[in-house]
Amino acid sequence: MITLHTAATPNGHKVSIALEELGLPYTLRVLDLAAGEQRRADFLALNPNGRIPVIVDHAADDFVVFESGAILVYLAEKTGRLMPTDAKGRSRVMQWLMFQMGGVGPMMGQANVFYRYFPQKIQPAVDRYQAEGRRLFEVLDGQLARHEWLAGDYSIADIANWAWVRTHRWSGISIDGLDHLRRWRDAIRARPAVQRGIERPPAKVDLARDGDAKAAEFSAQARGMVTGAKI
Known part of the structure; x- marks a missing residue:
């Protein structure tokens, strides 16, 4: 257990x-x-x-x-699942996992702070992190144009990147024109285990789907966490 x-x-x-x-x-x-x-x-x-x-x-x-x-x-x-055991296959998965850990997550996290939570609107910061998030999405789209999954078979690399990409609206980052990324996003979202996983625990606001009114209410609550250095 x-x-x-x-x-x-x-x-x-x-x-x-x-x-x-x-x-x-x-x-x-x-x-x-x-x-x-x-x-x-x-x-x-x-x-x-x-x-x-x-x-x-x-x-x-x-x-x-x-x-x-x-x-x-x-x-x-x-x-012994969701990652190959051979050195090259394992490395491919690790590369795309690190891509999320070092790029997608931090950039989208900062976009969230400046776009949603920070009490003052600092537009250059918003633009910088949203632009870098979009650039990273384009890298993912390019990889997915050539491959069904990011690193061979479906793996922890796909899970890690998907969990962030699905929340792109919350970060204010468009995926318009990224058709391969959309195909991959939708394929993962359709998996029953993924549907269960994003409900464990359920979010107060669905970062992938909820509209602007609910987002604004949640952002107002979360803003206090940022100003109080609680996250």
Whole structure:
């Protein structure tokens, strides 16, 4: 059994999707980020960086893994699925996983802050992060023009990137004209395990679908987290 310490964010959903795809039994421990539960001593004992997600693998002497990318690799290696075992195949998956970890996630995260949450509208910052997010989407689209999935078969690389790409509207980044990215996004969204994963836990606002009115309400609530340095 695995305990998943998480919240309804793209990084959190990366892990719940993987657990659902792999069919591993797990229980949820949902943290209230707005209340600062990620800074409590019991959680910091698991992840000194105070960020979700974290897993505890009780079948492996309560082994703790933090950082979403590291968790995905651990789960893939534990089960022998969602990542090849040969050196070249594994490297291809790792390259696209790192692409998300070092590029897509950070750029979209900053776009979210300046587009949705920051109390003052700093347009050059909004433009910079949205433009870089769009550029990274174009890189993904180019890869998907030549391949069904990002790195051979469907893998943790697809899961990691998809969990962020699906929220492009929340970041204010268009995917118009990126037909291969859209095809890939829709194919992953149709997978039953993915549908279950994004409901574990369900979000207060669906970053992929909810309209502007609900988004504005949620942004107003989240703005206090940014100004109070709670995330």
